[in-house]
Amino acid sequence: MTELHLGAADLTLRPWAPADAAVLPGLLDDPDLRRWTSHRAPDTAAAREWIARQRAGAVTGERTPLAVLLDGAVVGHLVLKRPDPTVPVGEVGYWIGARARGRGLAARAVGLITDWAFSASRGPRLDRLDLIHDVDNAASCAVARKAGYVLAEILPPAPRHPAPAHLHVRSRTGTAS
Numbered sequence: 097m098t099e100l101h102l103g104a105a106d107l108t109l110r111p112w113a114p115a116d117a118a119v120l121p122g123l124l125d126d127p128d129l130r131r132w133t134s135h136r137a138p139d140t141a142a143a144r145e146w147i148a149r150q151r152a153g154a155v156t157g158e159r160t161p162l163a164v165l166l167d168g169a170v171v172g173h174l175v176l177k178r179p180d181p182t183v184p185v186g187e188v189g190y191w192i193g194a195r196a197r198g199r200g201l202a203a204r205a206v207g208l209i210t211d212w213a214f215s216a217s218r219g220p221r222l223d224r225l226d227l228i229h230d231v232d233n234a235a236s237c238a239v240a241r242k243a244g245y246v247l248a249e250i251l252p253p254a255p256r257h258p259a260p261a262h263l264h265v266r267s268r269t270g271t272a273s
């Protein structure tokens with residue numbers, strides 16, 4: 097289990113905690129989240145299970161799931177996925193609750209985890225990070241652009257992404273790879 101904490105000014109990224117189950121259903125009860133993500137937690141019991149799954153994924157190191165906090169209140173979720181520990185490539189995913197949207201939080205959070213992931217001294221020194229979103233998800237596309245992820249490819253529908261998707265990429269060296 098990572099105990100990674102990252103932050104800048106009013107923004108904090110830290111591991112999900114069991115006590116966050118109280119706020120999670122309210123955050124996930126949103127049409128955009130239902131449209132663009134598979135995260136569901138209709139009540140506190142389901143939220144506890146969701147958080148337990150996040151924490152279990154973190155134990156294997158395949159996922160680094162973090163709560164996004166604004167001024168100390170949980171407002172969203174950020175995850176760094178690294179399915180193959182022998183390959184220095186990861187993928188970021190995120191959502192921000194409706195009330196905290198429109199303030200640039202997702203791009204700032206992606207920027208923090210990207211700097212950490214590329215860092216040899218603090219993080220795993222990955223070489224490349226991917227960011228994938230449905231082609232119709234304009235807000236997520238704006239987040240990718242603002243976080244410095246370049247549109248590399250339009251992916252056709254696939255089992256994991258049943259709609260066409262944008263693949264955005266950021267590399268540690270700043271060059272396309």
Ligand SMILES: CC(C)(COP(=O)(O)OP(=O)(O)OC[C@H]1O[C@@H](n2cnc3c(N)ncnc32)[C@H](O)[C@@H]1OP(=O)(O)O)[C@@H](O)C(=O)NCCC(=O)NCCS
Pocket residue numbers: 128129132133190191192193194196197198199200201202203228229230233234235236238239242
């Ligand atoms: C995509 C998402 C994470 C963006 O988070 P955010 O912190 O609001 O991001 P930003 O504030 O940088 O806004 C991104 C863009 O969305 C637009 N936007 C989306 N929702 C908005 C809102 N409620 N109010 C204002 N602007 C909004 C903004 O215009 C902005 O574009 P711009 O910077 O070119 O003006 C958030 O909308 C969300 O969680 N959506 C549902 C889940 C989702 O789509 N996750 C990504 C899956 S790939």
